Amino acid sequence: MTDLSTAPAVRRRESHLxxxxxxxxxxxxLLVFFVLPVVWxxxxxxxxxxxxVNDGPLSFGSLANLGAAWxxxxxxxxxxxxxxxxxxxxxxxxxxxxxxATSLPAGYALALTKFRGRKTLLVITLLVMIMPSATxxxxxxxxxxxxxxxxxxxxxxxPFSFYPFGVYLVYIYFATSLPRDILSAARIDGCSEWxxxxxxxxxxxxxxxxxxxxxxxxxxxxxxxxxxxxxxxSDQFPIQVGLNQLLSSTPSFNPVAGAGLNITSPELAxxxxxxxxxVLVLFLFSQKALVSGMLAGSTKE
Numbered sequence: 001m002t003d004l005s006t007a008p009a010v011r012r013r014e015s016h017l018x019x020x021x022x023x024x025x026x027x028x029x030l031l032v033f034f035v036l037p038v039v040w041x042x043x044x045x046x047x048x049x050x051x052x053v054n055d056g057p058l059s060f061g062s063l064a065n066l067g068a069a070w071x072x073x074x075x076x077x078x079x080x081x082x083x084x085x086x087x088x089x090x091x092x093x094x095x096x097x098x099x100x101a102t103s104l105p106a107g108y109a110l111a112l113t114k115f116r117g118r119k120t121l122l123v124i125t126l127l128v129m130i131m132p133s134a135t136x137x138x139x140x141x142x143x144x145x146x147x148x149x150x151x152x153x154x155x156x157x158x159p160f161s162f163y164p165f166g167v168y169l170v171y172i173y174f175a176t177s178l179p180r181d182i183l184s185a186a187r188i189d190g191c192s193e194w195x196x197x198x199x200x201x202x203x204x205x206x207x208x209x210x211x212x213x214x215x216x217x218x219x220x221x222x223x224x225x226x227x228x229x230x231x232x233x234s235d236q237f238p239i240q241v242g243l244n245q246l247l248s249s250t251p252s253f254n255p256v257a258g259a260g261l262n263i264t265s266p267e268l269a270x271x272x273x274x275x276x277x278x279v280l281v282l283f284l285f286s287q288k289a290l291v292s293g294m295l296a297g298s299t300k301e
Contacts, residue, residue, distance in 0.1 A: 096220070
């Protein structure tokens with residue numbers, strides 16, 4: 001018969017074991033559904049198409065196969081992959097400059113200035129921010145077509161630079177982190193609002209500016225739908241739209257269009273790795289700035 005004095009200890013031990021079991025199950029599920037597919041993707045370019053089907057899913061092929069896959073990929077449409085990467089860099093960087101140039105002053109104005117319609121403009125910003133981006137594609141397309149911008153780089157850069165989430169991040173930062181006493185003292189000394197923004201607010205906004213820049217760049221780099229609609233030529237495609245064309249040229253997915261080409265599943269896997277590599281490198285080198293930006297405004301003096 002169980003001693004009543006030991007019953008609480010037994011229950012605690014059973015609860016601890018149950019918690020550990022739940023953690024193990026979640027870890028295994030995470031490993032199976034998220035980690036293993038990434039490992040498979042990294043190993044896929046080292047195999048041939050036949051080896052990818054017949055060999056173990058997590059087995060390593062050879063560096064020779066990796067080199068051959070890279071040569072086949074570069075040879076597709078005379079180096080179209082490099083052109084797509086260049087286009088993505090131009091579109092993402094160009095829109096990033098415009099995003100910072102508009103988000104920082106807009107967030108500052110919403111947070112620290114008073115003007116008629118300020119609250120209405122803030123509500124509109126929040127509403128647009130939570131709307132799915134696909135809902136705005138049709139009106140943006142019609143507007144771009146009206147101004148004759150379809151098929152140009154501006155048809156991608158200008159819509160990408162419209163980033164209400166960035167405005168809201170800057171608004172939150174300035175509303176919670178910028179000391180009002182500094183602004184009041186500067187106004188007494190005769191500073192205009194533009195001088196307050198450029199000489200005081202902007203230098204203190206580096207953390208949130210880095211955060212907005214990262215999210216904007218990643219979102220623009222991964223955007224597919226809008227460039228797919230507004231860019232008609234392959235030499236204008238960003239990498240995400242180019243991957244779709246590459247996919248349609250893979251015999252496994254399109255036997256007719258892919259006939260005679262050296263684009264198979266290993267080449268497609270390698271193209272996906274190349275497409276995400278710039279974002280991964282950017283993330284690895286900007287972790288400190290991201291953490292600083294995320295914590296900005298969490299405390300207030």
